[in-house]
Amino acid sequence: MREYYPLLLGGGIIGLISIVLIVAYASIKDKKQAIGFDRHMKDGEIIRRLLAYAKPYVWHFVLVGVIVIAGIAYDIISPIIIGNITKLINTDFALAKLFRLVAVYAGILIVSMVCTYAQAIILQRIGQKIISGMREDLFTHIESLSHEQMNSIPVGKLVTRVTNDTNAISLMFTSLLVNLVKNVFIIVGVFAAMLALNVELTLMVLCFVPFIVLFTVIFRKFARRAYRKVKDRTTDINTYLSENLSGIKITQIFNREDEKLRDFSEKSRGLGKAKREQILVFGIFRPLVYMLYISSVLALFYLGGKGHLDGASFLGRAIEASTIVSFYMYINKFFNPIQNLAEQFNWLQSAFASAEKVFTIMDIEPALKDAEDAIELENVRGEIEFRDVWFSYIPGEWVLKGVSFRVDPGETVAFVGPTGSGKTTILSLICRNYEFQKGEILIDGIDIRKIKAASLRKHFGQMLQDVFLFSGTIRSNILLDMDGVSDEEVMEACRYVNADHFIDRLENGLDEIVRERGNNFSAGQRQLLSFARTIIHKPEVMILDEATANIDTETEVLIQDSLEKMMNIGTMLIVAHRLSTIQHADNIIVLSKGEIVEQGTHQELLNLHGKYHALYMLQFEKEKQRLGE
Numbered sequence: 001m002r003e004y005y006p007l008l009l010g011g012g013i014i015g016l017i018s019i020v021l022i023v024a025y026a027s028i029k030d031k032k033q034a035i036g037f038d039r040h041m042k043d044g045e046i047i048r049r050l051l052a053y054a055k056p057y058v059w060h061f062v063l064v065g066v067i068v069i070a071g072i073a074y075d076i077i078s079p080i081i082i083g084n085i086t087k088l089i090n091t092d093f094a095l096a097k098l099f100r101l102v103a104v105y106a107g108i109l110i111v112s113m114v115c116t117y118a119q120a121i122i123l124q125r126i127g128q129k130i131i132s133g134m135r136e137d138l139f140t141h142i143e144s145l146s147h148e149q150m151n152s153i154p155v156g157k158l159v160t161r162v163t164n165d166t167n168a169i170s171l172m173f174t175s176l177l178v179n180l181v182k183n184v185f186i187i188v189g190v191f192a193a194m195l196a197l198n199v200e201l202t203l204m205v206l207c208f209v210p211f212i213v214l215f216t217v218i219f220r221k222f223a224r225r226a227y228r229k230v231k232d233r234t235t236d237i238n239t240y241l242s243e244n245l246s247g248i249k250i251t252q253i254f255n256r257e258d259e260k261l262r263d264f265s266e267k268s269r270g271l272g273k274a275k276r277e278q279i280l281v282f283g284i285f286r287p288l289v290y291m292l293y294i295s296s297v298l299a300l301f302y303l304g305g306k307g308h309l310d311g312a313s314f315l316g317r318a319i320e321a322s323t324i325v326s327f328y329m330y331i332n333k334f335f336n337p338i339q340n341l342a343e344q345f346n347w348l349q350s351a352f353a354s355a356e357k358v359f360t361i362m363d364i365e366p367a368l369k370d371a372e373d374a375i376e377l378e379n380v381r382g383e384i385e386f387r388d389v390w391f392s393y394i395p396g397e398w399v400l401k402g403v404s405f406r407v408d409p410g411e412t413v414a415f416v417g418p419t420g421s422g423k424t425t426i427l428s429l430i431c432r433n434y435e436f437q438k439g440e441i442l443i444d445g446i447d448i449r450k451i452k453a454a455s456l457r458k459h460f461g462q463m464l465q466d467v468f469l470f471s472g473t474i475r476s477n478i479l480l481d482m483d484g485v486s487d488e489e490v491m492e493a494c495r496y497v498n499a500d501h502f503i504d505r506l507e508n509g510l511d512e513i514v515r516e517r518g519n520n521f522s523a524g525q526r527q528l529l530s531f532a533r534t535i536i537h538k539p540e541v542m543i544l545d546e547a548t549a550n551i552d553t554e555t556e557v558l559i560q561d562s563l564e565k566m567m568n569i570g571t572m573l574i575v576a577h578r579l580s581t582i583q584h585a586d587n588i589i590v591l592s593k594g595e596i597v598e599q600g601t602h603q604e605l606l607n608l609h610g611k612y613h614a615l616y617m618l619q620f621e622k623e624k625q626r627l628g629e
Helices: 002-027 043-071 073-090 095-144 147-152 155-197 199-206 209-246 248-253 257-310 321-362 423-430 453-458 474-479 487-496 523-536 553-566 602-608 611-628
Strands: 384-394 397-407 412-416 438-443 460-463 541-545 571-575 587-592 595-600
Touching: 002 209, 002 257, 043 073, 043 095, 043 155, 043 321, 073 095, 073 155, 073 321, 095 155, 095 321, 155 199, 155 209, 155 321, 199 257, 199 321, 209 248, 209 257, 209 321, 248 257, 257 321, 384 423, 397 423, 397 438, 397 587, 397 595, 412 423, 423 438, 423 541, 423 571, 453 460, 460 523, 474 487, 474 523, 487 523, 523 553, 587 602, 587 611, 595 602, 595 611, 602 611
Parallel strands: 412 571, 412 587, 460 541, 541 571
Antiparallel strands: 384 397, 384 438, 587 595
16 A cells, blocks of 8 residues: 555645635635626527527538548557557568658658648638628628617727727637547547557546546636636727827826826736736646646656566556656647646637627617608609707707708708807708707608618718718728729819919828828818818719818818819708808807797898897907907
């Protein structure tokens, strides 16, 4: 019995470590909800939705499965070959037999390498196609969300979903699933080979399996917890960066760089701490599994050495040197897949967590949906009518209260009033950027809710105060990927709105580079480009929201000239604070607290001596003082 004391000592140490881990496992059992450990979507549901993307490539995965089975032959057969070589050297050595065994070993190794290469290439191609399809679906779905929904989701979070989370899912298709299956096959194959080689030693190895399972279960909990924290902290940083890099000018204007750096450093430290926790979990788990591996090898050598030196047997069976060599290799091939399985399972759970976040975005129902009987709007005359329209961004807080008015085809109608009176809201509702709660909005006598949103917006040209230009060139920003338009047509549109005044002075003309958000152009130049962009798309109804706000006098003259030209194209709706820009409008609607208080021509409203007259006189006095200075 004393000869087994070393084995019992090793078992006692492993048992003590197991007790410590079980206590640690139990100590965090009640903290699941606090750390966001549980997911809301079941694994089965996630798998079903992911398989829908993989379904078109099912035969590719079948081929990969065949390749995997062929590739693991090396892991199963190579220890037997090495054991036979050991036996050959120790007994009846023959060079020809050695060459045959080496040739077989080399052949199996080459087949395994070719299979591994083919598997990697096929999976990478399939995985990238699957993820490309998922990214496109996600991007398309995000585009379908309403303005209200987009305002409620941080841009950084959406960027993380489209990039980081889809990359995690890509890893699942390109390696995780196949390697999980491969490792299962290797474990089963190696176990069968060990049983065939020596049942007694196989039982000895199996004594370590319960501890591997225990360590794996405990590791899974800590690893998933660490993964969740890393993902959450990464999303926080992406969201923070997206917002603060977009608003960096405000940070610089108010000299708040140090405060923003402190905030960013705090979030970076949070991510660093989460990463360290993740490393710590793996730093403990891997050595523990390696300890079990070394313990099983030491037990093998101890028992095998005693049998070889003393002529002793283990459980009644003698152990040969070739068996020890083969088992040594098998133990390594048995423990490595088990360790990989534990880590890959957690990576798989991480991929599932990313998939859930992606599907959560995809499951957001667009607030604006086309009715089942919605029609395509082929032509628009430009007749617009509001009938007792009520609207609120926040339930119960009405921004528009029973607004009713009519715009005849080809008319220019202006909306004026103090900030928050509902001017911009009216323009947004006409294009169905938001859904109104009560009343009707008609285009050419048709309720806009019975028209497909894309078809409706196609006939509108919106020119906003905050002009957004994309990175690219002037041409690409005017055309927005519109096909079949020549450079001459583009320049004709630019000349029509006076944008040619500054484009002709640029070194590259229409090919001039536009930096992010058009930061290398002035506000007036960006506005003129937005006019050209609108004209080139030939809308029947044009919407102009505060186009002359914050524009220098010289550019304002160009914009005023452009406005007068565009008024002759079709129906035009204008929101303006500068009343001098709307004096020639066919109808001016004055709003206050979400209601229409006055409407008429410029002269008619002045004669009323009401709100419009007060606004006009106030601006007149300010302009008079400015010129006097």
